[in-house]
Amino acid sequence: MRILIVDEMHDSLLPLLAETGAEADYRYDFGRKEAEEVIAGYEGLIIRSKFFIGEDFLDKARNLRFIARAGAGLDLIDVAACDRRGIRVFAANEANRVAVAEHLLGMVLSLFNHINTSGAEIRQHQWLREKNRGEELQGKTVGIVGYGNNGSExxxxxxxxxxxxxxxxxxxxxxxxxxxxxAGLEEIFRHADVFSLHIPLTGETRGWVDAAFLDRFEKAFYFCNVARGEIMHQGDLIAAIRAGKVLGACLDVLENEKLSTMTREQQQDFDFLKDHPRVILTPHVAGWTRESYRKINEVLCRKIAAFINGD
Structure with missing residues (x-):
């Protein structure tokens, strides 16, 4: 079995693939055009997020038997189109579950204890103890949507x-x-002090968290998104922060993460979020640890080996 790899991966990948008996071509320098030109010669494809895989690409992949996503989530792959062609699709969701959970806890603890803002104040020679009195996480009610790998962790x-x-x-x-x-959503809306999303981006979840959704919470709460930015309406979240309904936000993802391509409205929203002292932003790195980088290869290669063996 020949496998094409089009994204840069941890050094452990090629030795692990060799153990499966597959022949791998590591072409992390390939873009979509280059991959399209050669994909007919491969039975497997390993990709992270270099380009979207849809009908046009799959039409050229005449011999493709599987696509392995080096990460969590399949929103950059037309899974239905793959199913119609009998192409198996799998991801490495298990690999970054610990990384995502630890990153989320770090963001929440930093927000509750003003670690992000007080550190900046000290660097400006401001020693403001009372202003930075923290809040304890113990005893809070946390509402989580999605009990997959990341949500359960x-x-x-x-x-x-x-x-x-x-x-x-x-x-x-x-x-x-x-x-x-x-719990049902109504119970979460009634009791949550902290709310966190752990669901994939699909046609069902895109834009799911909007003004009407946020209005259903019965008390002010903290909002966390380490899933996908497009699940939330960013402008509606900002309106809820302005109104005091959302006390603070931990965001590892944004609606548009290509900052140079933001519309004027998206830029205004981004300026609000980046300047707000109760908003913590990270660049989609919740699952991006040194350990998860290696674990992704281990998970994918186990699945590839099982596929080759017919399991």
Whole structure:
């Protein structure tokens, strides 16, 4: 089996693929055009996020049997088009679950304890203790949407901090424990002090968190998004922050992460978020640790080996 790799990957990938018996061509310098020219000669493709894979690309991939996404989420792959062609698609969602959960907790703790702002103040020779009195996470109610790899890991982390954890998953039941409660959205809207998204970007979830959604929370709360920026209406989130409904936000993702291509409205929204002391921004790196970089290869190669062996 020949596999084309079009994104830069951890050095462990090629040795791991060799153990499966596959022949790999590591062409991280390829763009879409170059990949289209040669893809007919490959049965497998490994890609992170270099370009969208849709009908046009798949029409040229006459011998493709699988696509392996080096990361979590499949929003850059037309999965339905792959299904129609009998092309298996899998991702490495398991690989970054710890990284995402730890990053989320770090953002929330930084926000609650003013770590991001007080550090900047000290560098300006301001020693403002009372202004930076913190808030404890223990005892808070955390509402989580999505109990997949990342959502379940985040739920466990919040539970370890002594939080009440309410989890809603439209497609999963029977996962509740003593510390993690299965809940409906209405229960989350009623009780949540912290709300966190852990769902993929799909046609169903795109733009799901809008003004009407945010208005359903019965008390002011903290909003977290380490999933995909397009799940939320950024302007509606900003309006909720201005109104005091959202007390603060931890955002690892934005509606448009290509900052140089922002519209005027997106730039205005971004300026508000980057300047707000109760908003923490990171550049889509929640799952981007040294450990997860290696784990992605391990997860993908296990799945590729299983596919080759017919499992």
């Amino acid at each position: 985040a739920a466990a982390r919040f539970a370890a901090f002594g939080c009440r954890v309410l989890v809603y998953d439209k497609y999963k039941t029977g996962f509740g424990t003593g510390q993690i409660e299965e």
